[in-house]
Amino acid sequence: PQPHRQSDYEREEEEFVWTQIKAEARRDAESEPALASFLYSTVLSHSSLARSISFHLGNKLCSSTMLSTLLYDLFLNAFSSDHELRAATVADLRAARARDPACVSFSHCLLNYKGFLACQAQRVAHKLWNQSRQPLALALQSRISDVFAVDIHPAAKIGKGVLFDHATGVVVGETAVIGNNVSILHHVTLGGTGKAGGDRHPKIRDGVLIGAGATILGNVNIGEGAKIGAGSVVLIDVPPRTTAVGNPARLVGGKEKPKEHE
Amino acid sequence: PQPHRQSDYEREEEEFVWTQIKAEARRDAESEPALASFLYSTVLSHSSLARSISFHLGNKLCSSTMLSTLLYDLFLNAFSSDHELRAATVADLRAARARDPACVSFSHCLLNYKGFLACQAQRVAHKLWNQSRQPLALALQSRISDVFAVDIHPAAKIGKGVLFDHATGVVVGETAVIGNNVSILHHVTLGGTGKAGGDRHPKIRDGVLIGAGATILGNVNIGEGAKIGAGSVVLIDVPPRTTAVGNPARLVGGKEKPKEHE
Amino acid sequence: PQPHRQSDYEREEEEFVWTQIKAEARRDAESEPALASFLYSTVLSHSSLARSISFHLGNKLCSSTMLSTLLYDLFLNAFSSDHELRAATVADLRAARARDPACVSFSHCLLNYKGFLACQAQRVAHKLWNQSRQPLALALQSRISDVFAVDIHPAAKIGKGVLFDHATGVVVGETAVIGNNVSILHHVTLGGTGKAGGDRHPKIRDGVLIGAGATILGNVNIGEGAKIGAGSVVLIDVPPRTTAVGNPARLVGGKEKPKEHE
Structure with missing residues (x-):
């Protein structure tokens, strides 16, 4: 098999x-x-x-x-x-x-x-x-x-080389996908918006870093090597190698946006 | 009895x-x-x-x-x-x-x-x-x-048809009231501001939805059918069927405010 | 000894x-x-x-x-x-x-x-x-x-008269210091930014109050008697007897800034 x-x-x-x-x-x-x-x-x-x-x-x-x-x-x-x-x-x-x-x-x-x-x-x-x-x-x-x-749903897909640091309070929904070499701090949520059924949870690509207490909701794409700041509430796609911070999160680093805060 | x-x-x-x-x-x-x-x-x-x-x-x-x-x-x-x-x-x-x-x-x-x-x-x-x-x-x-x-204080009043989803980290204070058909996600706090004794915790009316990580503090009223966005910090009353988001939370949907984000 | x-x-x-x-x-x-x-x-x-x-x-x-x-x-x-x-x-x-x-x-x-x-x-x-x-x-x-x-690292130093209220989800890193008579609510993180080794965690001075869900990152100094609002993300020093709120946190009370919100 x-x-x-x-x-x-x-x-x-x-x-x-x-x-x-x-x-x-x-x-x-x-x-x-x-x-x-x-x-x-x-x-x-x-x-x-x-x-x-x-x-x-x-x-x-x-x-x-x-x-x-x-x-x-x-x-x-x-x-x-x-x-x-x-x-x-x-x-x-x-x-x-x-x-x-x-x-x-x-x-x-x-x-x-x-x-x-x-x-x-x-x-x-x-x-x-x-x-x-x-x-x-x-x-x-x-x-x-x-x-x-x-609390990670058994249907969620998790890659290799993943670090759940401290980990208390992590919640990952049924249709979430976590790539390889991802680091996820405590209190991170990969959840749904409550407005959709089916494929409704985030897709986290390889090498992403998600800070403590970040909440990522909906079937959004967090691109390879992106960074999500602590305490962010992310409801949008984040391009590869880009940083998102704030509530609601805005893009601040990376190719497409000048870096102002990390 | x-x-x-x-x-x-x-x-x-x-x-x-x-x-x-x-x-x-x-x-x-x-x-x-x-x-x-x-x-x-x-x-x-x-x-x-x-x-x-x-x-x-x-x-x-x-x-x-x-x-x-x-x-x-x-x-x-x-x-x-x-x-x-x-x-x-x-x-x-x-x-x-x-x-x-x-x-x-x-x-x-x-x-x-x-x-x-x-x-x-x-x-x-x-x-x-x-x-x-x-x-x-x-x-x-x-x-x-x-x-x-x-961690829900035994004096807190909870209605019927309540959903505590995932639930890790929920904290509800002594004088909080939760109505019927309320949905509360994980890491939600119904707490005090630390500035008052006595009746010092939120009142959550019927049909309210409180997103992950929302913190509602003080003896405030969250009106029937209101929605509190994930990660919000709510220190004010929220009218019925209105949405509050952000830190500090502002009203964005519902009758009294145009909807800009849910 | x-x-x-x-x-x-x-x-x-x-x-x-x-x-x-x-x-x-x-x-x-x-x-x-x-x-x-x-x-x-x-x-x-x-x-x-x-x-x-x-x-x-x-x-x-x-x-x-x-x-x-x-x-x-x-x-x-x-x-x-x-x-x-x-x-x-x-x-x-x-x-x-x-x-x-x-x-x-x-x-x-x-x-x-x-x-x-x-x-x-x-x-x-x-x-x-x-x-x-x-x-x-x-x-x-x-x-x-x-x-x-x-989750408090055993190397972290904690003073006397400390109140960890509710406490679920508290995370305190290896080089953090907590003074005397500090109050810390649940879901509080005293963490690192992930960008430095060595002495990389916050120093919390006497009499500080840290609200629920606050995240304080890096080797920053939270001065005596300061207050950190619920849900704040603090990446900067906070002077004594000053209040910091928001994500990212800004100073709002105390000697150096007019008080607008607590």
């Missing part, structure tokens, strides 16, 4: 990142006995990144009516069978290290970043959605929203 | 919606074995909507120091003895189906919408508040805020 | 507030049997404020991989050995009573205010951070963000 086999590059990347994560966890467990049991159960006892993340997500998202073992099996089945999913996870870990100055290690992101964890769980929900397992996908969305305060 | 007996219409509505929920849960449990146990414990094992929702809320809101059985008894006692409370629940389920394009079934809302669940729990807290059981009402408010990231 | 010994005033304050909390809990447990077990385990069974808050935080922040006993020991060790930490807790309890009209008692704040609890836990994480126990400090930050939706 995979469009192509895992490339050598992807396999090496996955192996490199997992080796790093284990080394970091070993170092931290030695220096901090209070974390040893936590690090053993979440990282060091597992034989692969897929098993580690499936265990961690299962534990975070379970409830008294939805058992961690059931979720673990669900996540492990998805991650084990789908190298694209694992490549996206690895690219997200790379993105956090590269683009978030507060990210000190791969394991820091894997274990502690609720935006990262919510995104991985949503990709599994998205897979279930496309397999016509909507009720399960929606139940997962609900658990992710309860536990991480991140 | 009820102002009037349950009407035939209310009884039929309640029965219809509960029958639908059970049919949906049965269908989903059959098509998705991974959800069967969850759906059995939350819906199919219960003899009424009151029991189902009391069990689900008790499980969601419990902690190691506040047991699910105690909460279950508390909710069940409230819902069983108060048909107005149940009618509000049914109207809220109808509202989600009618006004949220992403809501695929009544059971989807009942089981997965934290805005819906927070609102039902707040109505019970409101009942306790009016019975001079403030400490318990405030403890419930705190659990609802922890679990759902929805 | 303490810069000075606990003063008589601090000891008396701590004793007074703890005596009040026990009296409130006893009264509430008597009037509300449904809360008796909760109040016994969180307050009445403990011999000091340090033990009570350590137990409560341990229970709130624990998970299946990070046990409540481990967290209890960690918190109790910090609070028992550091009277400055306890003085900050007492000052925060005083601040909630004095500045939040909805706060009905010290125990209400201690048991129910997630902003208060997140702040106490962050101060312990800050202590760990300064003891070169970064991995544990970051794991705590993550639990606080999951459980309370409050």
